Amino acid sequence: MNTQKQNRRWLLRQRPQATIGAEHLELVTEPVPQPGDGEVLVRNIYLSLDPTHRLWMSDREQYLPPVEVGQVMRGGTLSVVEESRSDRFAPGDIVKPAIGGWEEYTLLPESWVRPVDRHPDIPLSAYMSVLGSTGLTAYFGLLDVGQPKAGETVVVDAAAGAVGSIVGQIARLQGCRVIGIAGGADKCRWLTEELGFDGAIDYRAESVGERLDALCPDGVDVQFENVGGDIMDAIYTRLNQDGRMALCGMISGYNDERPMPGPTDFGRILMKRLTVRGFIILDFQERFPEGLSALSQWVLQGELKWKTHVLEGIEQAQEGLGLLFSGGNDGKLMVRLMSEP
Numbered sequence: 503m504n505t506q507k508q509n510r511r512w513l514l515r516q517r518p519q520a521t522i523g524a525e526h527l528e529l530v531t532e533p534v535p536q537p538g539d540g541e542v543l544v545r546n547i548y549l550s551l552d553p554t555h556r557l558w559m560s561d562r563e564q565y566l567p568p569v570e571v572g573q574v575m576r577g578g579t580l581s582v583v584e585e586s587r588s589d590r591f592a593p594g595d596i597v598k599p600a601i602g603g604w605e606e607y608t609l610l611p612e613s614w615v616r617p618v619d620r621h622p623d624i625p626l627s628a629y630m631s632v633l634g635s636t637g638l639t640a641y642f643g644l645l646d647v648g649q650p651k652a653g654e655t656v657v658v659d660a661a662a663g664a665v666g667s668i669v670g671q672i673a674r675l676q677g678c679r680v681i682g683i684a685g686g687a688d689k690c691r692w693l694t695e696e697l698g699f700d701g702a703i704d705y706r707a708e709s710v711g712e713r714l715d716a717l718c719p720d721g722v723d724v725q726f727e728n729v730g731g732d733i734m735d736a737i738y739t740r741l742n743q744d745g746r747m748a749l750c751g752m753i754s755g756y757n758d759e760r761p762m763p764g765p766t767d768f769g770r771i772l773m774k775r776l777t778v779r780g781f782i783i784l785d786f787q788e789r790f791p792e793g794l795s796a797l798s799q800w801v802l803q804g805e806l807k808w809k810t811h812v813l814e815g816i817e818q819a820q821e822g823l824g825l826l827f828s829g830g831n832d833g834k835l836m837v838r839l840m841s842e843p
């Protein structure tokens with residue numbers, strides 16, 4: 503009986519002012535809810551851990567309402583239907599909730615449940631990474647916002663991460679030269695030796711500015727920005743005339759509640775006729791089928807490689823999120839909450 507099943511879920515207890523600690527979230531156990539008419543109860547297989555979760559814990563002005571203190575932490579999941587009182591879904595269906603949570607079971611209105619069109623040759627976890635929102639972010643952010651053209655130089659930071667690693671590979675597929683910036687020799691080696699990047703800069707060990715000058719002697723045409731701060735500034739000050747910055751994220755500023763600083767020389771936008779455009783992947787929702795179709799084809803043709811970093815068990819979620827801010831994740835970070843069905 504459902505009433506005997508227990509749902510472990512993380513509630514937001516306090517808004518962090520700096521890095522996330524054990525005091526900000528609490529793992530509680532509650533009975534699994536019963537679906538009513540038109541509702542679907544899903545069991546979550548994978549929980550995606552994303553840098554934006556830190557923003558959602560904050561009450562700073564942002565693109566979605568902050569998670570309320572006392573509420574379950576919001577997060578993307580890949581899930582299987584456990585019980586359905588909707589004609590559109592049956593137990594066993596693999597789905598993605600439009601809005602999920604850091605919990606083992608989620609009760610959803612049927613309109614919030616999206617079926618996952620799973621290809622038999624693609625691992626399920628890929629639908630949380632290269633074929634999930636990070637892959638789509640790379641696809642639309644680079645192609646629509648960055649507008650790369652063959653022969654141009656693209657620079658991406660957090661380049662070995664879930665978004666950045668796909669950005670670089672798509673840029674290569676467009677015929678661009680690609681330079682990635684990442685933390686550590688192993689991540690940089692992966693970019694150049696396995697993903698085909700033309701160069702990589704280890705920002706922990708090298709001067710980003712000097713290395714950009716050496717690797718991009720003709721400047722930078724497209725900046726795919728994930729980090730913000732000094733790294734953003736170093737790339738920006740090398741943007742060419744008509745250069746574009748696709749502003750995807752500023753992870754170096756998320757643990758600080760103050761406004762996130764921009765580039766030092768704002769006038770460069772004027773002098774060089776730059777386009778700086780922020781975007782949120784939700785803006786492209788209606789075009790997800792187009793993005794998924796292109797990404798799936800590249801995956802099936804072996805054109806895209808990706809890594810997943812999987813933590814085991816919901817209890818890992820709070821500490822696990824910190825890996826994104828220390829660079830301790832090696833690939834798309836997620837938590838496995840149950841064995842794949």
Ligand SMILES: NC(=O)c1ccc[n+]([C@@H]2O[C@H](COP(=O)([O-])OP(=O)(O)OC[C@H]3O[C@@H](n4cnc5c(N)ncnc54)[C@H](OP(=O)(O)O)[C@@H]3O)[C@@H](O)[C@H]2O)c1
Nearest residue numbers: 553660663664665684685728750751752753754782783829
């Ligand atoms: N606009 C959107 O709709 C959208 C959607 C998804 C993600 N994003 C953004 O995309 C970025 C990447 O997200 P992701 O999910 O792909 O995560 P990820 O890159 O897999 O993981 C985050 C990485 O950021 C790097 N990092 C963290 N703090 C840093 C710092 N202070 N300086 C330099 N690098 C730092 C670390 O890599 P190193 O080991 O290389 O330091 C870390 O592994 C984030 O800014 C995120 O907010 C935006």
